Amino acid sequence: MLQAAASLDTDVLVVGGGPAGLAAAIAARRKGLRVRVVDAARPPIDKACGEGLMPDALQALADLGVRIPEGAGSVFRGIRFIGDDVTVEADFPSRHALAVRRTVLHQILVDAAAEAGVELCWETPAGDLGHASARWIIGADGYSSRVRTWAGLERWRRRKERYGFRAHYRIEPWSEYVEVYWHADFQIYVAPVATDEVLVALLCRDPHLRIDEALESFPQLQERLGDAPRSTTERGGISATRKLWVVTQGSVALIGDASGSVDAITGEGLGLAFRQALALADALAEGNLDLYEAAHQKLTRRPRFFAELLLLLDGRPELQDRALRYLGRHPQVFRFLLAWHVGEIRNPIRSFN
Numbered sequence: 001m002l003q004a005a006a007s008l009d010t011d012v013l014v015v016g017g018g019p020a021g022l023a024a025a026i027a028a029r030r031k032g033l034r035v036r037v038v039d040a041a042r043p044p045i046d047k048a049c050g051e052g053l054m055p056d057a058l059q060a061l062a063d064l065g066v067r068i069p070e071g072a073g074s075v076f077r078g079i080r081f082i083g084d085d086v087t088v089e090a091d092f093p094s095r096h097a098l099a100v101r102r103t104v105l106h107q108i109l110v111d112a113a114a115e116a117g118v119e120l121c122w123e124t125p126a127g128d129l130g131h132a133s134a135r136w137i138i139g140a141d142g143y144s145s146r147v148r149t150w151a152g153l154e155r156w157r158r159r160k161e162r163y164g165f166r167a168h169y170r171i172e173p174w175s176e177y178v179e180v181y182w183h184a185d186f187q188i189y190v191a192p193v194a195t196d197e198v199l200v201a202l203l204c205r206d207p208h209l210r211i212d213e214a215l216e217s218f219p220q221l222q223e224r225l226g227d228a229p230r231s232t233t234e235r236g237g238i239s240a241t242r243k244l245w246v247v248t249q250g251s252v253a254l255i256g257d258a259s260g261s262v263d264a265i266t267g268e269g270l271g272l273a274f275r276q277a278l279a280l281a282d283a284l285a286e287g288n289l290d291l292y293e294a295a296h297q298k299l300t301r302r303p304r305f306f307a308e309l310l311l312l313l314d315g316r317p318e319l320q321d322r323a324l325r326y327l328g329r330h331p332q333v334f335r336f337l338l339a340w341h342v343g344e345i346r347n348p349i350r351s352f353n
């Protein structure tokens with residue numbers, strides 16, 4: 001049993017050393033706290049992910065003091081939506097985004113945590129911790145968080161689940177945009193992750209659909225990929241938009257996917273986790289998790305709004321067609337929405353006028 005106790009092994013025990021847990025650990029170390037991270041797996045840990053770091057995620061990483069070395073990822077300048085016979089794109093207003101292989105990002109975060117003085121314990125499942133004690137316990141153990149259950153926080157306010165699959169192809173990227181191909185019932189997106197590699201991700205409600213079958217609906221994309229070999233095997237996961245009533249309990253706080261999530265179509269899961277990490281460290285330094293509870297609510301509002309907005313188009317072909325055509329005729333609206341989505345517009349009503 002984990003304990004938050006008076007005689008302490010460490011100040012902060014982080015369960016889960018994925019992106020959220022490592023970001024939380026780095027942020028807490030920067031506040032001078034002793035931090036231990038335990039994870040059941042060994043780095044670099046891979047996971048089904050679209051691997052896009054939006055401009056606001058890169059800003060949060062910079063605020064955490066984490067630098068992505070040049071060449072570790074591939075820059076993209078905006079988002080392109082591709083529908084039946086309409087294509088519309090928008091650039092990020094002032095900053096670029098990066099697609100970084102998940103394993104590369106994980107290793108960068110592991111190195112940054114080690115350098116910050118975080119104690120890292122790999123191949124250590126939470127159940128094996130015996131009577132580890134800490135002042136604060138952070139549940140960063142992902143979608144099926146055991147800490148969440150253990151802390152009695154398993155009370156969902158909203159829950160919508162889809163499935164996500166991804167594979168990489170050895171081919172030179174053809175676009176500086178992340179391309180989102182809209183089908184009535186699913187989306188495929190393509191991101192440049194290296195000079196000779198692209199990621200293809202599928203988001204759908206059907207757990208049996210796979211990338212090859214979905215690609216048949218987009219012959220132009222199929223043709224572009226041609227016979228490029230896959231450089232990874234297909235990997236799947238849950239893409240969920242979920243909200244908990246509360247994310248703290250006593251001295252326990254949840255972060256990242258353990259604390260709820262937004263659909264992967266937003267490309268915001270990682271950025272959200274990094275911003276939560278910064279807010280959590282502020283709260284730990286003040287000794288007051290209520291501050292984190294409030295910050296968490298606020299931080300999830302914008303990505304959740306965009307998740308709900310984009311999901312309105314999923315499974316509604318007519319609405320989807322009308323929306324894409326509207327954006328095609330009014331590209332400034334797409335630019336505005338993208339700027340708002342990545343946090344470059346704080347007051348959307350005033351900014352739109």
Ligand SMILES: Cc1cc2nc3c(=O)[nH]c(=O)nc-3n(C[C@H](O)[C@H](O)[C@H](O)COP(=O)(O)OP(=O)(O)OC[C@H]3O[C@@H](n4cnc5c(N)ncnc54)[C@H](O)[C@@H]3O)c2cc1C
Nearest residue numbers: 016018019020040050051052126141142164256257269270
């Ligand atoms: C298909 C798909 C595409 C996505 N695309 C994007 C995108 O383009 N951009 C973006 O920002 N986000 C994207 N996301 C979301 C993003 O991947 C997640 O939000 C992010 O991985 C959450 O990180 P995390 O650290 O909270 O969880 P995880 O990455 O799941 O890490 C949890 C960690 O906890 C460990 N763990 C679990 N249980 C235990 C235990 N009992 N004891 C010890 N350790 C344990 C695991 O080993 C793991 O390392 C996508 C998600 C999916 C499914």
